[in-house]
Amino acid sequence: MTSQSGVVTGGGVDFEALYRANRSALVRFVRLAGATEEEANDAAQTAFAQLLQLTYPVREPMGWLCRTALNDFRRSNPHVPSRRRKVVEHPIPPWEIPEPTTSAPSAAEVAALGEQTRVVLTELARLSGKQRQVMVAHYDGLSHEQIAELLGMGTDAVRQNLSRARKTLRKRHVLPHKDAS
Amino acid sequence: MTFHRDRSDDRDTHLDQWIKAALDAELAQMDAAFNFPAGLHDVYARAGLARPIAVEPSSDLTPGTEAHSDFQAVVEHIEMLDALLRVVTTSDKDTSPQQSVMYLKMARQFLLQLRIGLSARRLPQARAIQLVETIAHNLVETDEILRAQQGISLHDAVHARIGELRDIGCDLNHHTQRLREKVLRLFTDVDEPASRSPIPTH
Numbered sequence: 072m073t074s075q076s077g078v079v080t081g082g083g084v085d086f087e088a089l090y091r092a093n094r095s096a097l098v099r100f101v102r103l104a105g106a107t108e109e110e111a112n113d114a115a116q117t118a119f120a121q122l123l124q125l126t127y128p129v130r131e132p133m134g135w136l137c138r139t140a141l142n143d144f145r146r147s148n149p150h151v152p153s154r155r156r157k158v159v160e161h162p163i164p165p166w167e168i169p170e171p172t173t174s175a176p177s178a179a180e181v182a183a184l185g186e187q188t189r190v191v192l193t194e195l196a197r198l199s200g201k202q203r204q205v206m207v208a209h210y211d212g213l214s215h216e217q218i219a220e221l222l223g224m225g226t227d228a229v230r231q232n233l234s235r236a237r238k239t240l241r242k243r244h245v246l247p248h249k250d251a252s
Numbered sequence: 253m254t255f256h257r258d259r260s261d262d263r264d265t266h267l268d269q270w271i272k273a274a275l276d277a278e279l280a281q282m283d284a285a286f287n288f289p290a291g292l293h294d295v296y297a298r299a300g301l302a303r304p305i306a307v308e309p310s311s312d313l314t315p316g317t318e319a320h321s322d323f324q325a326v327v328e329h330i331e332m333l334d335a336l337l338r339v340v341t342t343s344d345k346d347t348s349p350q351q352s353v354m355y356l357k358m359a360r361q362f363l364l365q366l367r368i369g370l371s372a373r374r375l376p377q378a379r380a381i382q383l384v385e386t387i388a389h390n391l392v393e394t395d396e397i398l399r400a401q402q403g404i405s406l407h408d409a410v411h412a413r414i415g416e417l418r419d420i421g422c423d424l425n426h427h428t429q430r431l432r433e434k435v436l437r438l439f440t441d442v443d444e445p446a447s448r449s450p451i452p453t454h
Binding site for chain 2: 087088090091092094095096098099116117119120121123124187188190191192195206207210211237240241
């Protein structure tokens with residue numbers, strides 16, 4: 072997800088580019104809030120549809136989409152208290168990358184490079200739900216202020232969660248070793 | 253320039269880059285698995301709006317077309333770069349510093365993301381160029397580490413491993429610059445912008 076500072080309103084090329092560039096990140100963000108894959112997809116689609124209906128320009132559309140999708144998910148699932156929602160993580164295994172239409176890299180190439188991705192994603196999945204949410208939102212380009220607003224915490228808590236998550240990952244030696252192929 | 257590669261700031265930078273690469277790879281996989289035209293159709297339907305017809309990029313990567321030829325040139329360039337980096341990262345006699353190997357592996361992962369994204373025509377120009385620039389940055393970092401710790405350049409390291417088997421011509425920086433130009437060309441055809449652009453430029 073790129074935290075875009077552009078102004079988006081209505082449909083057309085800009086909207087569709089925004090959709091293609093950020094739809095997956097939005098789905099992942101809602102999933103980390105405790106949604107199933109299906110719920111996250113639904114909330115993301117709804118948020119994009121609402122953005123399309125706006126008659127006024129939106130600055131920072133990704134922040135707006137995250138907030139709208141998260142609210143939609145919470146409204147649709149009032150029986151699950153937000154603080155008790157179990158974070159569900161289903162990273163797509165690298166070996167399940169569908170074959171592109173042309174000139175696909177070999178399965179061996181994908182598997183070899185995918186291993187490093189898998190290690191990092193596995194370690195991220197082992198973090199606490201809040202730390203993972205903050206981390207993913209941070210690396211997806213949202214500001215500390217935006218993350219704080221979205222997750223209902225202070226900016227100090229955002230920084231603290233980021234710091235603790237990094238410390239945990241360093242302890243778990245997420246960085247690759249030289250002898251890893 | 254003095255390198256202090258073991259400082260905590262540097263470790264954080266490396267960790268950040270590694271995590272960002274993994275998360276971006278996950279997004280690339282999600283993108284590749286998703287049917288965007290169907291998704292857009294659903295969004296417009298939910299909004300109760302008709303989708304503008306002109307914004308759907310046409311699929312014109314069929315063999316024999318100019319677009320396909322340009323795309324193949326990018327793929328072949330990616331394959332060539334990846335092959336060169338692979339010999340450094342997978343050599344049995346590898347004595348490269350750990351951090352340089354890490355940068356090279358990340359560069360290869362970004363090359364793969366670039367190839368998959370362009371193949372699936374789901375990579376915006378900005379993200380494609382960002383990937384190329386990140387690859388170039390990783391190669392510069394690798395070169396600096398090798399020079400500081402082993403007194404050789406990345407170009408020398410590649411040559412030392414492939415020997416006389418292959419002439420790689422110019423250095424890797426030039427190769428990444430050429431890749432950038434070829435990727436840009438995919439997005440900037442004035443005659444048929446839709447057919448050449450995976451996603452229209454902002």
